[in-house]
Amino acid sequence: MVPIGHYLVLAGTLFAIGAAGVVSRRNAIVALMSIEIMLNAAILAFLAFARLHGDLRGHAMAFFVMAVAAAEAAVGLAIVVAVFRRRATVNLDELRELKG
Amino acid sequence: MPTMRTYADSGLYLIPLFPLIGALLWGLFGKKLGRTVVSWLAPGMVFLAASEATLAVLRLYRLGLKAEDPTFIGGWVGARLEQVLYTWIGVADLNLDLVLRVDPLTAVMLMVVCWVSFLIHVYSVGYMAHDEGYWRYFSQLNLFVFAMLVLVMGGNLPVLFIGWEGVGLCSYLLIGFWYQDQDKAQAGLKAFVVNRIGDLGFLVGMFALFGLFGTLDFGGLESAVQAVADVDRTIAGGLFAGYTVRGVLTFACIALFIGACGKSAQIPLHVWLPDAMAGPTPVSALIHASTMVTAGVYLCLRLNFLFSLAPTAMLVVAVVGGVTALFAATIALAQNDIKKVLAYSTVSQLGYMFLAVGVGAYGAAIFHLMTHAFFKACLFLGAGSVIHACSGEQDLRQMGGLHEKLPITFWTMALSTLAIMGFPLFSGFFSKDEILWLAFASPRGHWLLWLLGLLAAGLTAFYMWRLMLMTFSGETRGLDEHTRTRLSESPLSMAGPLLALAALAAVGGFVGMPAYLPGLSEWLGVPFVNYFAHWLDPQWVTAAAHPGASDLFAAAGGAADLALTAHGHAIEGGLMGSAVAVGLGGALLAFALYLRQPAALTYRVPKLPVVGGLYRTLLNKYWVDEVYGVCPVGAVRVLARFCARVLDDIVVDGLVTRVPPFMLRVTGSAVAWLQNGDVQRYLSFIACGLAILLYALLRGGGP
Amino acid sequence: MSAHDLAALVPLVILTVTGALCLLLEVTGVPVGARKLAPRSHIVWCSELGLAATALVLLRLFARADQPALAFAGALRLDRFGLGLGLVVCVAAALAIPVAVGFLRSRDLDRGEYYATVVFAALGMIALALAADLVFLFVALETTSVAVYILAGIDRRSSRSPEAALKYFLNGAFASGILLFGVALCYGATRSTAIGALGPALRGGDGALLASAGLLLVLVGLGFKVAAAPFHMWAADAYDGAPAPASAFMATAVKAAAFAALIRVSVNAQIDAGSGWISAGWIIAVATMTVGNLAALAQRRVKRMLAYSSIAHAGYALGGVVAAIGGHTPALGAVGFYLLAYTLMTTGAFGVAAFFERADGAGCSHDEWAGAATRFPLVSLAMAIFLFSLAGVPPTAGFLAKLNLFACMIDGGFYWLAFVGVLNSLLSVYYYLRVLVFMYMRDPDPQLAGHGGAFVGAGLAIAALAVLLVGLLPGTMLDLAAQLRDVAPG
Structure with missing residues (x-):
């Protein structure tokens, strides 16, 4: 059996990769995908702990998170589309009208 | 005699509510409602307030009688009605309620404020009929009544202070009512600034009391005072460590008296009141003669149980009051503006009230406050009627010979003049006489204080008859042809209040007849009871029962009578006689000098060698304004x-x-x-x- | 299903139905009875009625909540603290809807979707204020967030609104990810997702470090929602770029609900007074108020100034939270009262911004508001009241709320926090009153226009009167606030 530590390290790494992606990638769609990676890292941690505790709540939580992530992605994509329609770009660097 | 019991009463809020509604209505929708509606409802709101107040006083009367002896003479112990409207802050060490309270003292103030306000509102309907700012005027006047009611009904110092500031604000607004006139706006500002100086004293006094007792509720202060058995005890800790209770009380009372000086125009803060005459005349009558300016006196009376314990503070009050009474009366001698004469007269009469407070004659002070409200309001309204008839002319030298054209005004003012000069059996006679007698005879009085009052009484008679003669006798001197032909008596809405107030000025004093009246009581064979003083007696119980004030009150039996045993009725009668004689002397002198040629003197006197200089000094009000200016x-x-x-x-x-x-x-x-x-x-x-x-x-x- | 479950369900069901009705009314068209009203007034009324009904139910529950109860197997906790802040959310939503109407009509955004979204967001927020379980907290937070992202971007034809929404979304989703990971760690450490389980886990045992890491991540996620420094930077862009009426709602209701969750989690963690958590907390509080105030000083747009000011106010409230974490229970009520006052005055101030705002964020700068007082005296008067209250001048609600809050910090032993708070609020007077200088002492700008109407007028008037009333007669509110003291586990 794989020790819990391994799962946690994997989850932490995934989380860091996702976070780094959101912070560094200029394309809004990629940033959105990176956020999904962060959420998946959390799901992985939930599942690992569920297995460790022998407890079903972690599994249930995974479903909750998937549903929420779907809703979030839908709204996020809609916002990106709205931005693209008005500004003809999804490059985060170019969205700097609001500042100061 | 125990202190008064407190009863909850759910109807007190109605009294100030009506004028407040009125003020909001006329202020917001006055123009839409139209003149007719405002003319009826603005006085109507005050009438409702006055009716509610009267009902409250009747309730108070019933509750204040002993169960075993429900008669006024035998069983009157007084009571308090109380309504807590809201608890602002209710944490452990600071309890601040929005509370209204009615006790015998408030009851007197309520009756005076409400009914005099009502009469002056009625009068204003006629006086202001053609003014552009009709709605603004009634909105502010209603608001004033509201603030004044909060002032007299407030159950603790902060609520009283809200009313205090409220009446100050309304006074400021109404003095500068015709704000397009720069001088009039300036006069409003002056009143405002001078009153701020006084308010600083008020606040300092309030904080000192809070620091000393930890409460600002009047009832709470009373119990706190009762709990202090020895006022000369040194305070151990806290803000005032090292001082005696009496010392701190003296400080607080003097600070509060400074506030009272500002509001009630006593030396050296009297300068704003004469300038305040820039406002419409009914405003002068209401705010600057009969109600607001007496708030300072009311404050001292409300806190009588504190003042009684601070003889030094009382001495200050008495001296300031006595000196102001004389000082202002001398200035009134030389003024030529009809309203200025009355303004200085008001300052002088307020001085009498403070004199009374200062010698511990609390009942006499409020009695004079009441009679003064009647006769001075009547005089001001009469002056307003004269000014109205003369198309705005206020200079006495231009008037004359108006008694035929303005008979009602003349006769009502004459009655009031008899009252203010202390002509026997008129209202001012009883109240002024009581003050003079107690200034002499009270344990904290002095014959010098009495002398100040006596001289002022003589001068009062003189300047009032000077005013009357210059206005009404002889030939009309200055007015232009157009005004002369149109001279006529004021409309009924103005004459009615005049008649009512004159009647009160004439007979209103009988509620407070002294127990001793030379000859009269023997002749009638019945002992007199001073109903007015009896009504107020429960108010002074706390002070009278306190060992710290035993020099002021006769401790025997705990009755709230001043310790007057040292003086007999013979002296009382003698003093009364001398006061009447001085008053009559002043009046006769005025008749001698002014009956024939009312205005000639004012032109001739300044040219005389010594008297002329004196006259100019008086005319210029001792150059106080100039000195302050420097x-x-x-x-x-x-x-x-x-x-x-x-x-x-x-x-x-x-x-x-x-x-x-x-x-x-x-x-x-x-x-x-x-x-x-x-x-x-x-x-x-x-x-x-x-x-x-x-x-x-x-x-x-x-x- | 217990009685408590039902009780907890009622407000949430009312809001769900209300939101659905708002959408439905948009589709079905105007009912016969409402033909004479202005277009879509009936939807406004529908949402307002729903919120009023919710508020009444919450009040009823508040009155009966002297014994706090758990509902739905510990997912929600019906206590006065959560219900009180739920009421604040209702107030925020009920005020933000009418002040929005004028602006929405002028931009042709006056659709059922807007009102439904506000109502759904309020639903999420009330759930968030009551959440006693981390899973439920996360779902409630996401319900709130997703709805609010939509509101920020509702003005799709503007160039600013979608940008604000995207920035808000990216930051928000990032923070949600952090929070969710924190929840996972907490779950791992305690084998439970109940907030109440955190405290014991932190006290020791194997999972202590895991639990504290989880707690930290959850608190950072919530700190983002209340715009605590250094997680605050999105707020300026989001509140400035979003349509002003949406900002009015976002800056108040979201904050109230997020503060509720933040307090519930942090107080339940039973952190030792004197531990590093407290130091970190007050450093963040001081940083938040200072950064917000300094940034607000430099602003030339009223709306952006208000955005920074909302950050500064979050800093003051965080100070109260720190005092509460430090064990000074009355601070809970003080924060609650503060959030109510903040909601009234900030909704009002953003409402006035909505009154003046035009396409693409125009009409919201100091210069454009020059001389507004001569042309719009009543609106300017209302703005003056809001600004005085924000600056903490008596006799307004803002003054009392600040006084109460700072007093609590001092009682709790956080003298420096109170001192910095007072300094900061003195600093803030400058930029609040600067707006009034423009409005009252400059020559009028003829370009300036406003979109009034009965709803806007009523909303602003009610907010202004409430600010004054709470300031003048605070007794009742302070009494109620004093009852918000119980968030303990159980």
Whole structure:
């Protein structure tokens, strides 16, 4: 059996990769995908702990998170589309009208 | 005699509510409602308030009688009606309620304020009929009544202070009612500024009391005072450590008296009241003669149980009051503006009231307050009627011979003049006589104080008859042809209040007939009872029962009578006689000098050698305004210029104008750098913040 | 299903139905009875009625909540603290809807979707205020967030609104990810997702470090929602770019609900007074108020100034939270009262911004507001009241709320926090009153226009009167606030 530590390290790494992606990638769609990676890292941690505790709540939580992530992605994509329609770009660097 | 019991009463809020509704209605919708509606409902609101107040007083009367002896003479112990409207702050050490309370003292004030206000509202309907700002006027007048009712009904000092500031605000607004006139607006400002000086005293006194007793509720203060058995005890700890209770009380009372001086125009803060005559005459009658200016007296009476324990403070009050009474009366001798004469007369009469407070004659003070409200309101309204008839002319030298054209005005003013000069059996006679007698005979009185009052009484008779004769007798002197032909009596709405007030001025004193009236009581064979004093007796019980004031009150039996045993009825009768004689003397002198040629003297006197100089001094009010112009005002101006130069140029301009641009540039560029619009910069800040916190957590090795 | 479950369900069901009705009314068209009203007034009324009904139910529950109860197997906790802040959310939503109407009509955004979204967001927020379980907290938070992202971007034809929404979304989703990971760690450490389980886990045992890491991540996620420095930077862009009426709602209701969750989690963690958590907390509080105030000083747009000012106010409230974490229970009520006052005055101030705002964020700068007092005296008067209250001048709600809050910090032993808070609020007077200088002492700008109407007028008037009333007669509110003291586990 794989020790819990391994799962946690994997989850932490995934989380860091996702976070780094959101912070560094200029394309809004990629940033959105990176956020999904962060959420998946959390799901992985939930599942690992569920297995460790022998407890079903972690599994249930995974479903909750998937549903929420779907809703979030839908709204996020809609916002990106709205931005693209008005500004003809999804490059985060170019969205700097609001500042100061 | 126990202190009064307190009863909850759910109807008290209605009394100030009606005028408040009125003020809001006329202020917001006056124009839409139209003149007719306002004309009926503005006095109507005050009438409703007055009716509610009367009902409350009747309830108070019923509750204040002993169950075993429900008669006024035998069983009157007094009571308090109380309504807590709202608890502002209710934490352990500070309990501040919005509370209304009616006790015998408030009841007298309520009756005076409500009914005099009602009459003056009715009068105003006629007087202001053609004014542009009709709605504004009634809105402010209603608001004034509201504030005055809050003042007299407030159950603790902060509520009283709200009313106090409220009446000050209305006074300011109404003095400057015709604000397009620069001088009139200026007069409003002067009243405002002088009153602020007084308010500072009020606040200091209030904080001192709070520091001493930890409460500002009148009932709470009374119990706190009762709990202090020995007022000369040194306070151990806290704000006033090392002082005696009496010392702190003296300080607080003098501070509060400074506030009272501001509101009630006593020396040296009297200068605003004569200028306040710039407002419409009914305003002068209501605010600057019968109600608001008496608030200072009311404050001292309300806190009588504190003043009684501070003889030094009372001495200050008595001296200031006595000197003001005489000082203002002398100025009134030489004034030629009909309203200015009455204004100085008011200052002088308020001086009498403070004299009474200062010698411990609390009942006499409020009695004079009441009779003064009647006759002075009547005199002012009469003056307003004269001014109205003379198309705005206020100079006595231009008038004359008006008694045929204005018979009602003449006769009502004549009755009031008899009252103010203390003509026997008129209202002012009883009240002024009581003050003079007690100024002489009270344990805290002195024959010098009595003499001040006596001289002022003579002068009062003189200047009032001078005013009457210059206005009504002889030939009409100055008015232009058009005004002369149109001279006529005022409409009924103005004449009615005049008649009512004159009647009160004439007979209103009988409620407070002294127990001893030379000859009369023997002749009638019945002992007199001073109903008025009897009504108020429960109010002074706390002070009378306190060992710290035993020199002032006869401790025997705990009755709230002043210790007058040292003097007999013979002396009382003698003093009464001398007061009447002096008054009559002053009046006769006025008749001798002014009956034939009313105005001639005013032109001839200034040319006389010594008298002329004196006259000019009086005419110019002892140059007090000029002195103030040099000393406090000038000094303040210099200070202001200094501030403008140094503080403003260097500190404000330097720090605020120069540094903020610098600071704004720095923060502006910092913000522009931080918030450069790049969303990923924001995200990295979140990530960095998180990283730092995580690092700190791991470094610390857990929670 | 217990009685408590039902009780907890009622407000949430009312809001769900209300939101659905708002959407439905948009589709079905105007009912016969409402033909004479202005277009879509019936939807406004529908949402307002729903919120009023919710508020009444919450009040009823508040009155009966002297014994706090758990509902739905510990997912929600019906206590006065959560219900009180739920009421604040209702107030925020009920005020933000009418002040929005004028602006929405002028931009042709006056659709059922807007009102439904506000109502759904309020639903999420009330759930968030009551959440006693981390899973439920996360779902409630996401319900709130997703709805609010939509509101920020509702003005799709503007160039600013979608940008604000995207920035808000990216930051928000990032923070949600952090929070969720924190929840996972907490779950791992305690084998439970109940907030109440955190405290014991932190006290020691194997999972202590895991639990504290989880707690930290959850708190950072919530700190983002209340715009605590350094997680605050999105707020300026989001509140400035979003349509002003949406900002009015976001800056108040979201904050109230997020503060509720933040307090519930942090107080339940039973952190030792004197530990590093407290130091970190007050450093963040001081940083938040200072950064917000300094940035607000430099602003030339009223709306952006208000955005920074909302950050500064979050800093003051965080100070109260720190005092509460430090064990000074009355601070809970003080924060609650503060959030109510803040909601009234900030909704009002953003409402006035909505009154003046035009396409693409125009009409919201100091210069454009020059001389507004001569042309719009009543609106300017209302703005003056809001600004005085924000600056903490008596006799307004803002003054009392600040006084109460700072007093609590001092009682709790956080003298420096109170001192910095007072300094900061003195600093803030400058930029609040600067707006009034423009409005009252400059020559009028003829370009300035406003979109009034009965709803806007009523909303602003009610907010202004409430600010004054709470300031003048605070007794009742302070009494109620004093009852918000119980968030303990159980």
